[in-house]
Amino acid sequence: MAWGSVQAWARAWLRTLRMPDGCAPVSRIAGSRDWRLLPVAMLMWAVTLAMQTVSMPCVVDRSVIIWAIGLVVLALTVMMVAVISTGRALNACGGGRRHVGGQLVVMLTAVLVVVVNVGVRQLLDQADPVTLLMGSESQRAVPRQVSITLREPAHASTKRGMDCQARAVVDAVQSDGVMQPSHAAVLAMATYPDCSQWYRGATMRMRVTFTQAAYGRESVWVLASPEPSAGVSSASSTASALQGSVHASWWWRGVNRMQRSLLHATRGLPDQGRVLVPGLAMGVLGHDSPVAVEGQEIVDADYAQWLTQRCKAAGIMHIMAVSGTHFVLVRRLSAFICHRLLAPRWMNAGMAFMLSSGLVMLMQPSASVNRAFVMSWFSTVAMLAGRRAQTGHALSCTMIVMLMADPTAASDLAFALSVGAVLGISWLAPVLQHWWRTWLPRMLADMLAVSVAAQLFALPIQTLMQPALPPWSIIANLVANPLLDVATICALGALMTSWLMPQLGHMLAYAASWGTWPIALAAQWCGDEHAQIDWMPGWQGALMLALVFALMLMWVILAARAGHIVTAMMNNGTSPMRRTLSNRITVWREQTWTELDTVQWKERDHARKTRKRCPPIRRH
Structure with a gap:
């Protein structure tokens, strides 16, 4: 009875927030184009990074901490009310004035939350015995x-x-x-x-x-x-x-046993497999693994260092780390099993969440792994609600949650690289896929679009770690990516089975090693140290590279728009439909076989073969 009263009160309160009569939404924003939370997340990131440079007093009174915690709760409450109350302003009629006003309210509230959150954490850190000891x-x-x-x-x-x-x-x-x-x-x-x-x-x-x-x-x-x-x-x-x-705990002991069993299963693999297979399965390379630090040599240290340097120079070092691909594969596995069993949606979401939680426990913890896990959690919530997961919206929410839970992630370059790559894939990759599918096969166009989009958004951040540009990174990614999903599945299978069935785990690890062979080949071909282009170091170089990429994208977009305008003018305001390369090849093949089937071949006269030829005429 009490729960029904609460629901009735909530519905009555929400009705008060609806738009007035005669005021309908101007348009409905597609979820894939909803970037309203991205400025909020970026502003929170900037404020968090700035707050980390502000020094706080070392002497902290308990009353100050209590008041600070109260301010955090108050700020979170204000932000929640502001988001709900301005929801109608973001989608209602009235033009962009209400939209901008509501967005500013949310951004200012987010700044207040970040300032209080980081301030309280700094006060607690200054009062820690380790800080006083240092x-x-x-x-x-x-x-x-x-x-x-x-x-x-x-x-x-x-x-x-x-x-x-x-x-x-x-x-x-x-x-x-x-x-x-x-x-x-x-x-x-x-x-x-x-x-x-x-x-x-x-x-x-x-x-x-x-x-x-x-x-x-x-x-x-x-x-x-x-x-x-x-x-x-x-x-x-x-x-x-x-x-x-x-x-x-017993689960951490089990995780340790599974990881060590995988490392022992990789002993008989080729050199590149012993280095890369643990990286695909756990996010830690073979020569940095726990078994290697105990004095048991897993792989030649010189070869491991050579391969690592080559992968960095080729721009494919991200392949060695755990990324969102692992969680996407887990979600696909969960969806495949539940669809075969005709399971309801809540069971699919629960299985996906359990598999993702188990996977993040098996991985080497890092900012990129945490980002992928939190983002998969938002995708699972969308699945549970019966809605399609939107990459841009999930990425913005993930940034907000991670910055609130761990403000030190704002200064982590791994987190910045992960966010930049996902932002490029969700923002630029669909446009590039639409363009290149006209001239290239679908699979090649998709692979090339994802690689280019991720590189364009992550390369300015990568120059902060290494002021050099890998010109062959696109080609290296195209060489290394075709068998990457298969190798990842085999590596995860080896991780799950090596502790129970060592022979099966070794077979899967050997199959994953064959999948890592293109990575070593790409590093050998495109990872020469002299193939890199030196660039301006520091934040100046990163900003300059970002401006160069932005100008290039603007030029490409303007050129494409101009081409569409010229085509429409030449075709009386309409643009002709263009066939893709795969469609052209398919039509050519079908037409060729049709023509060959309809051709009537003339029968040969076998009597002409037995007829004697006339003697040649001799001239005297």
Whole structure:
């Protein structure tokens, strides 16, 4: 009874927000062209990035935190009410004045939410015991006990003297002889004895020292510092910094077993398979895997470094990482199974969500993986509601959710590359596909359009990491992409079966290795270090490249519009229908066979073959 009263009240309140009589929507915006949330997401990104450079006071009162949390709740409430109340202004009649007004209200409310959210997080970070400890140079060099939880599997360390590293969260830190709770994000590093027990989700107590990060996303490094004992120095490679046992949930232990089984299944593969198959399945290359950091050589280090550098120079390094393709394949698998079973829509959405959640647990955590998972979640919600998933709208919502949940993603180049590539695919790829399908086969046109669109939007961000342009990246992507989906499916199958049926897992890994052969071939052909074009470094180079691409796109669009206008003028205001290349080939083949069937062949006179020829006339 109470729930029915709430529903009746909600319907009555929504009726008050409807448009007045005689005022109907001017037009209905197609979901694929609904970009109203994109300016909001971009503004939130810019404000978050700017707020990270603002210093906050170190002394924080508890009342300040309580008031800040209250402001967050108030800002979220204001944003929700503003979005609902301005919904009629965005779609109602009255021209663009109401549309602009409603958009400004939503954007200003989003700025308020971001400022309060980032401000509260900075206040909490400044009051963290690890932050206070890093303020004293003498205190952070003293070995102390900490309790940490790993957020990713261990991989090869980039610091000399350390063998493995992993991002972690400090749960508690020893200060003045007391373990104080903490939530600081750090980069933990250790040596071989401890690396064998490091896996994602593991909680452990260690003896460590703190140091300021020299590079990377995390600002604090936690270095394992084994306690010296009789006959064993603290610098010995056999000393362990762990104190006590390692605790983890049963699902994280299962994930660790599956990942290690896949790495053992790749031992008999060719060199490129041992490097690339783990990258397709888990998002970590073979020479950076947990088994490799334990001293067990998976692949030749020189070949792995050569292949990695070649892939970077060829512009196909993104193939080695987990992307939205994995989640799209999972959704297609779920849809295929549910359609065969005639299952309802809610069961299809539930299976897709469960498979996506399991997949994100098996992957190496990164900003691109989180972006793909959140975006697949919005697509699943659209499926549950019976609506078609819209890439642009889902991408905008994903950016807003990720920036609110983790403001540090605003300064992550991996997140920027992922967003730029998806934005290019959803915005520019359909236009390029429509143009190129007239002259190219459908499959080749689609593949070329997706590669070009993703490269155009991601290349300006890529120049921030490496100020060079890969001119052969389009050709390299066309060579490497045809078997990529098959290789990804086989790699995921090997990951799911290697722990239970090693022989089947090895067979699937071998099949995935054959699918990675075009990637190595593209890297060998198009990844020469002298094939790159040097570009202006820094943000100036990225901005200049973005302007160049924008001018090129404007010129192409204007040229296409001018061609349509000239064609319409020559055909009395109409444009002729153009056949695609595949249609032309099909029509030519059918007409040729029809003509050959209708041709009446003249029968040969076999008597003429036996008739004697006349003797040649001799001239005297």
